[in-house]
Every structure is written in C-alpha cells, then in structure tokens.
C-alpha cells in the first residue's frame with residue numbers, strides 16, 4: 166500500500182509520519198503519583214512492544230511519575246493534558262516527549278503561547294486530540310455531536326490556534342466510538358492537511374469487542390495508507406492493547422518481526438483437539454520475539470497445502486500430529502506432545 170505523505174515529527178527517539186513506520190501507543194492506568202506501579206506497567210508495555218506511553222498529567226504526583234519514568238525507562242512519554250496549561254509546561258520541564266492538548270480548551274492565547282514557547286525550546290510536538298465528547302456546543306448544534314465533519318472542524322480550530330502562533334510540530338487524532346464516524350473523520354482530515362495522524366477508536370470496549378472495532382476502524386484507514394501511529398483503546402490491561410495493535414499492523418504487513426499464526430477453523434476432517442492446541446500455541450507465540458510464521462491445521466488433506474506459506478506447522482492426522490516445515494512433513498508425534506515438539510522445532514530455526 167502507498168502511505169499518505171505527511172510531515173514527520175519526533176517523539177523522543179520515535180518518529181511519527183514521514184517515512185517512519187507506524188508506531189504503537191498505549192496509556193497508563195495506574196493511580197496518580199504511584200511511581201512504582203507506573204514503572205512496572207511501563208516496563209511491561211515496553212516489553213510487549215509498545216513504542217510510546219501516554220499518561221494523564223493532573224497534579225504534582227503525575228510530574229513525579231514522569232521524572233521517575235524518564236530516569237528508569239528508555240521509552241518516549243506523552244503528557245495528556247485536559248485544561249491546565251501549567252501542567253503542560255511543568256510536564257515539558259519534567260522531561261516529557263510530547264503533549265496532547267487542545268489549545269482552544271486552555272483559556273486565552275497568552276497561555277497557548279507559553280506552552281508553545283516551552284515546547285519549541287525542547288522540540289516537543291503537540292497532539293491535537295479531539296473526540297466526539299469534546300466537540301464545542303456550536304459545532305455540535307450545526308453538525309451533531311457525533312459527526313465526522315464536527316470532529317474535523319473542532320480539530321481545525323485547535324490547529325489554527327497553533328499555526329497562527331507559528332507552531333507546526335503537530336499530530337492529530339479524531340476519535341469516535343462509532344467506527345464509521347471515526348473512519349470518515351480521518352479520511353476528511355487526511356485530505357485537508359499533511360500532519361501525521363494518530364488513529365484510534367475511543368471507548369471501543371473490553372478486549373473482544375474493542376479489538377474488533379479497533380481492527381476495523383484503524384485497519385480500514387491503514388489499508389488506505391492513512392495513519393502514522395495507533396492506539397487500540399481497551400477496557401483491559403494496557404498490554405492487551407499492544408497485543409491487539411501488533412496484530413493489526415502485522416495483518417497489514419506494517420510491522421516486521423514477531424511471530425504470525427495461521428490456524429484453520431476446523432471441520433469434520435479434523436481428528437485432534439485443534440482448538441485447544443491453537444490456543445496454547447497462540448499463548449506461547451505471544452512471548453516469542455522471533456519472526457516466524459506458524460501454522461496449526463486440522464488435517465493432512467488440506468493442512469500443509471493451505472499453510473504452505475508458513476515456516477513451520479503442525480497438522481492433525483488420525484489422532485496424531487505431523488510437524489511440517491516449508492510444506493514438507495518432517496516428523497510424526499503423539500497428540501499430547503504436539504505443542505512441545507512444535508516449539509522444539511521452532512527453536513531449531515534460530
């Protein structure tokens with residue numbers, strides 16, 4: 166796919182837009198000021214493959230968290246600011262790498278200029294982050310609160326404030342819980358400007374529904390070449406957001422490395438407990454940081470053939486399992502040993 170051409174911004178060591186790969190973000194959900202929990206969660210996110218971590222900054226405790234994270238962990242941090250411009254400036258002084266803030270919400274433009282001056286001094290970009298809940302009353306009245314046009318107009322107003330104060334180090338998000346609205350809003354914005362876009366479906370739901378909605382919304386846009394960084398919002402542990410985001414990027418060949426799993430849906434030809442086997446393989450692969458495509462198939466009739474693009478795989482065969490590599494059977498094993506034997510063979514690949 167051809168990706169939309171955008172300006173590039175830098176969030177610490179991670180680039181967003183331009184020629185940079187699509188990055189993955191998540192957000193801490195630890196209690197304000199709980200430094201230990203914030204460090205633990207950030208380490209877990211980084212190990213899971215997160216590129217950028219955001220945290221809500223509301224008080225002195227949040228600033229302590231920023232300082233501790235900057236000291237302990239090498240990962241770019243974003244401060245999420247609602248209305249308090251002083252917190253934006255304090256976050257920048259504490260070492261934050263990006264600020265998410267809507268300039269129209271922090272009072273007069275003198276305050277905006279103060280934030281801009283602090284951001285410029287340290288090369289900190291600002292994300293204008295609009296969602297359907299934050300659309301201004303007059304826009305909601307004209308376009309409806311949940312319209313794509315309203316989201317774009319709201320974001321445009323905030324962007325214009327930054328631009329007329331000579332600030333262009335900008336990323337944009339336009340999040341809606343409704344997937345169609347979100348897709349339309351990002352498409353409209355992509356035609357209007359060349360700032361990098363941060364994609365997300367807001368309030369997407371718990372892991373199952375949230376992952377599906379995010380995969381559709383984020384995936385549709387990425388498939389069109391739109392989108393430079395993504396956050397899958399789930400009502401779950403933040404590391405689950407990273408797992409989902411990585412699968413979205415891998416499905417579109419936008420993220421190299423890491424394992425890929427192919428598994429068949431099973432049918433009457435299947436003679437092993439393939440559903441349990443596939444779940445176990447999926448769980449084990451989630452901790453494997455190797456670029457390998459693994460197939461888990463139900464029968465020899467179609468299994469190896471259908472999964473011929475896999476590096477290695479297993480297929481059920483009359484209550485036993487066959488391990489195949491590059492489409493050719495290399496071993497017959499007992500059903501209860503299928504997973505162990507498969508991972509022994511995967512280990513030999515590296």
Ligand code: SF4
Pocket residue numbers: 429430431432433434435462463464465466467468471
């Ligand atoms: S691989 Fe075999 S068991 Fe699986 S769906 Fe295809 S035919 Fe059925």
